Amino acid sequence: MIAPPAARVAMLVCLTLPACALAARLSASVHGGDGKPLPNAVVVAAPEDGRLPPLTKTTEVVDQIDKEFVPYVKAVRAGSYVQFPNKDNIRHHVYSFSPPKKFELPLYSGTPAIPVLFDKPGIVKLGCNIHDWMLGYIYVAETPYFGKSARDGRVEVDQLPPGRYQVRVWHPLMQGSETATVQRVELRDETPTRVEWTLKLNPEYRPRRTPLPGEPGYR
Amino acid sequence: MQTRTTMAPRLLTCWLCCVVALYSGTARSEWGFDATGGFTYDDNLSNAFEADERKGDTAAAVDLAGGYRQQLGDSTSLGLSLLGTSQSYLHYTGLSNIGLGARALLRTKFGLGAEAPWLALAAQGVYHNYHDDNLDGWSYEAGATLGKRFGDRWTVSGSVRYDAYVANSTPPVIIPGLSGSPYDVYGWNVGVQARFLATESDLVSLSYNWRTGTVTSVTEPDLEVLEYSDRVARTTIFGSPEIAYRINANTQTIGIAWSHTLGQHTAFNVAYAYRRSQADSELGAYYANVISITVSYSY
Numbered sequence: 001m002i003a004p005p006a007a008r009v010a011m012l013v014c015l016t017l018p019a020c021a022l023a024a025r026l027s028a029s030v031h032g033g034d035g036k037p038l039p040n041a042v043v044v045a046a047p048e049d050g051r052l053p054p055l056t057k058t059t060e061v062v063d064q065i066d067k068e069f070v071p072y073v074k075a076v077r078a079g080s081y082v083q084f085p086n087k088d089n090i091r092h093h094v095y096s097f098s099p100p101k102k103f104e105l106p107l108y109s110g111t112p113a114i115p116v117l118f119d120k121p122g123i124v125k126l127g128c129n130i131h132d133w134m135l136g137y138i139y140v141a142e143t144p145y146f147g148k149s150a151r152d153g154r155v156e157v158d159q160l161p162p163g164r165y166q167v168r169v170w171h172p173l174m175q176g177s178e179t180a181t182v183q184r185v186e187l188r189d190e191t192p193t194r195v196e197w198t199l200k201l202n203p204e205y206r207p208r209r210t211p212l213p214g215e216p217g218y219r
Numbered sequence: 220m221q222t223r224t225t226m227a228p229r230l231l232t233c234w235l236c237c238v239v240a241l242y243s244g245t246a247r248s249e250w251g252f253d254a255t256g257g258f259t260y261d262d263n264l265s266n267a268f269e270a271d272e273r274k275g276d277t278a279a280a281v282d283l284a285g286g287y288r289q290q291l292g293d294s295t296s297l298g299l300s301l302l303g304t305s306q307s308y309l310h311y312t313g314l315s316n317i318g319l320g321a322r323a324l325l326r327t328k329f330g331l332g333a334e335a336p337w338l339a340l341a342a343q344g345v346y347h348n349y350h351d352d353n354l355d356g357w358s359y360e361a362g363a364t365l366g367k368r369f370g371d372r373w374t375v376s377g378s379v380r381y382d383a384y385v386a387n388s389t390p391p392v393i394i395p396g397l398s399g400s401p402y403d404v405y406g407w408n409v410g411v412q413a414r415f416l417a418t419e420s421d422l423v424s425l426s427y428n429w430r431t432g433t434v435t436s437v438t439e440p441d442l443e444v445l446e447y448s449d450r451v452a453r454t455t456i457f458g459s460p461e462i463a464y465r466i467n468a469n470t471q472t473i474g475i476a477w478s479h480t481l482g483q484h485t486a487f488n489v490a491y492a493y494r495r496s497q498a499d500s501e502l503g504a505y506y507a508n509v510i511s512i513t514v515s516y517s518y
Contacts, residue, residue, distance in 0.1 A: 090249045132333040203419045205371035210486040213255040
């Protein structure tokens with residue numbers, strides 16, 4: 001038996017409203033040890049009950065522009081694919097030795113035909129075998145609830161189901177382990193729950209892009 | 220006075236052909252440009268053994284290199300660059316010169332990643348114009364460098380290199396039996412270098428180089444030094460009439476350098492080198508201190 005139109009609308013409203021009303025938000029702020037806002041920090045919220053929405057196949061992008069990885073840090077959910085388009089007019093050779101995803105895209109220009117699957121959570125460090133100073137990171141999260149801090153050090157993660165979460169932060173240069181940053185929070189409604197971290201950072205020792213005098217570089 | 224055939228036009232043509240050949244694979248070639256400018260002080264330009272004959276001076280120096288690099292495979296690249304050099308001395312202007320030349324650099328990595336060892340084979344030739352027929356000539360260098368990065372902060376390399384300078388002209392013979400240009404010199408070099416990233420933007424380099432070959436020294440006319448020399452010529456390059464003579468010597472150079480990056484493409488550099496040459500004969504040894512302050516830019 002088919003319900004009359006008014007009843008169908010009412011049913012739809014009933015089904016939709018609770019979900020909207022119950023979506024929670026997390027507002028995080030990340031600073032460096034010097035007190036300055038810290039960009040490129042990944043904030044992850046892991047539900048304590050372990051319930052996660054089903055994975056939807058997504059393809060993310062990490063570009064190579066002016067011989068740098070763009071963005072420097074990319075966060076994806078485990079099971080996502082990542083394309084590595086080369087937008088320079090030279091060739092790059094992208095690789096990773098990181099345990100969550102070891103791969104190599106030998107010398108190429110343009111966009112490789114097959115994206116790379118990142119199916120294990122963890123941190124994947126990217127490099128280019130031609131331009132050693134090129135460095136990038138892919139943070140593979142076990143949950144879909146994550147965000148990356150902007151220049152102001154702020155991260156907003158929304159559309160979270162209410163409940164108890166363990167939230168943590170990671171940054172490529174942070175001292176100490178990611179698990180040491182875990183905070184337990186209960187997210188109830190749309191009013192943002194605020195969390196803050198101050199991270200002490202290590203220096204970043206990249207191979208130099210600028211050659212030394214009298215020595216030919218390989219930019 | 221004999222004048223050897225100038226090779227500059229032929230070299231330039233050859234270089235241009237190579238660049239055109241590389242550029243034909245546009246998407247594969249990588250254009251690059253390096254420039255370094257600054258000041259260099261050498262307290263013994265005359266390579267003098269006696270303290271009162273040492274001549275020191277400061278030069279404003281510019282080095283330019285521009286060309287293409289072709290990635291020949293996953294691990295190997297070939298670069299061809301056109302080189303331009305200029306040195307302008309404040310006092311001894313006869314040493315001021317400009318140079319034009321070319322360099323080929325073949326570089327290969329043995330493996331994947333920033334810590335994979337690499338080998339670079341380089342050869343270059345530069346024609347130097349001093350506006351002096353006796354000094355004008357070609358400098359040549361060819362060598363191999365093997366290097367490796369250790370961890371995030373250390374890079375160590377070792378090199379073997381041959382260098383030569385061939386003057387265009389042979390000065391008039393002033394002593395029978397000692398003919399030929401004293402400015403024609405050659406030598407074999409073996410060197411090691413360690414680089415350390417002291418901070419994210421400060422690189423400190425330590426280097427040692429040992430060279431065996433011939434060197435040119437300048438002295439007041441002195442019959443004793445002529446016993447040990449195989450080539451002699453008159454010169455007034457340091458003002459007063461003197462003689463330039465060539466001898467065999469072993470030269471050791473110890474260098475320390477600091478380079479501070481001022482962005483992705485620019486660096487400020489300060490370097491010091493102590494050079495000591497021990498003559499094969501009883502002439503003894505001479506030494507020099509060389510300090511340079513430069514800014515380098517690469518694109």
